[in-house]
Amino acid sequence: MKLLVLLVFQEYLIVPVTVLKFVGYHPKTEEINFSKEAIFERDNNYCQYWHYDEYNHKFLYKCTPSERTLDHVLPKSQGGKNSFKNCVCSCRHCNINIKKGRTPEEAGLKLIRKPFVPKRNKKDYVRHKFAYNENKLSHRFYAKHILKAEKVS
Numbered sequence: 054m055k056l057l058v059l060l061v062f063q064e065y066l067i068v069p070v071t072v073l074k075f076v077g078y079h080p081k082t083e084e085i086n087f088s089k090e091a092i093f094e095r096d097n098n099y100c101q102y103w104h105y106d107e108y109n110h111k112f113l114y115k116c117t118p119s120e121r122t123l124d125h126v127l128p129k130s131q132g133g134k135n136s137f138k139n140c141v142c143s144c145r146h147c148n149i150n151i152k153k154g155r156t157p158e159e160a161g162l163k164l165i166r167k168p169f170v171p172k173r174n175k176k177d178y179v180r181h182k183f184a185y186n187e188n189k190l191s192h193r194f195y196a197k198h199i200l201k202a203e204k205v206s
């Protein structure tokens with residue numbers, strides 16, 4: 054359903070032009086409350102420290118439920134807080150045998166990514182208008198698969 058805007062040039066030439074404005078929707082997000090389970094879910098049970106094989110190639114290690122622990126990146130003893138930005142899922146081996154209440158730098162461990170506050174989509178959306186550009190793949194995709202009904206002239 055593409056709306057065409059017709060422009061008249063020199064009295065006889067009529068050129069179809071693509072839509073100037075679309076209405077788009079972005080899902081509203083909200084922050085998730087801090088909990089141990091939310092950390093494990095954010096990190097998908099992967100130990101957040103790189104593991105190395107016998108050839109010194111790094112790999113991700115997925116913890117079994119009994120192996121996973123909540124690790125404070127900056128240890129509580131050094132003022133580290135119970136927060137999403139300071140807590141990660143860590144396997145028992147990295148946390149208890151290697152890190153032992155030290156910072157990753159002190160223990161020679163490397164985080165696979167910076168811890169962040171996870172968000173979830175609310176069932177609500179933010180409505181916005183934007184100019185349609187046919188040259189942009191993202192706009193074409195959006196128009197074809199997401200925007201089915203609403204168009205603005």
Ligand SMILES: [Zn+2]
Nearest residue numbers: 100102144147
């Ligand atoms: Zn580990």
